[in-house]
Amino acid sequence: MVRELVVLGSASQAPTRTRNQNGYLLRWDEDGVLFDPGEGTQRQMLFAGVAMSAVTRICVTHFHGDHCLGLPGVLQRLSLDHVTRPIPLAFPASGEVYVDHLRRASSFYDRLDLRLQPVTVPSSGRELVTVEDLGRWTLRAAALRHSIETIGWRVEEHSGRTMLPDRLTEARISGPAVGRLLDEGAISVGGRRVTLEEMSVERPGQIVAFVMDTGWCDGALALADGADMLVCEATFASADAELAVAYGHLTAAEAGRLAAESGVRRLLLTHFSQRYRDVGPLVEEAKAMFSGEVVAATDLTRVAVPPRRTQ
């Protein structure tokens, strides 16, 4: 099973020669969650070697152009390619007017089964709102703090159990009995009651958090809490912290602090201002605050979700 983030774009506001506007495809088993498709997302997917049919749902953090102007192209292309499965589109409910504009931006034969998911979250605080429970994982959301309503996303796998083969052999449990033990939590073997807890250990679910345009806030902390991978905006260097405050953005050092306070494992910095030709110093700023792994997003690369925690 593949769990990785395909970086389609990593520039804030305006594209550069080396960075497209935002766009991120989270490949998560059979799902493909497309976050914030900026202009040019369709072509970036081609360059990145991912088919449009890999997209199974779309999440938009907010309706500034660098996070959503690729939506018309993506939706029209999904329709053109005869993608028949329903495509949920989750977005801040206050931006519904922009969704209406973007999905009808030009004339096309619309055969896409787009399912709108306008999301409402408390405007502040650490509450995570469940958007949809997909059986094996849950899509959750929390408010971020920006100049317009902005929502961050969290992909949260349900925890499960890993069976211990030695104990199963010892208890003489095999074949369909293992499935029954998983389903029922306990079974009787030769007159003895055997529980799932005895025969297995907890398998923690994996978590990916997506924190885009925001100032420091509780919502970002809630989203990032315990994440295996945090995709986080780092628009500015600390030297430009005044700009970060003025425009509702994080510095790279704040992104590092967010990862550190949240117990994150891998931090992927992105959404860089075009003023930085070299983002190496931003990575160093984040590293000074956070002892985990820090990676700077580079267009058309893939960043793996770290292997599952063992406990």
Ligand SMILES: [Zn+2]
């Ligand atoms: Zn932005």
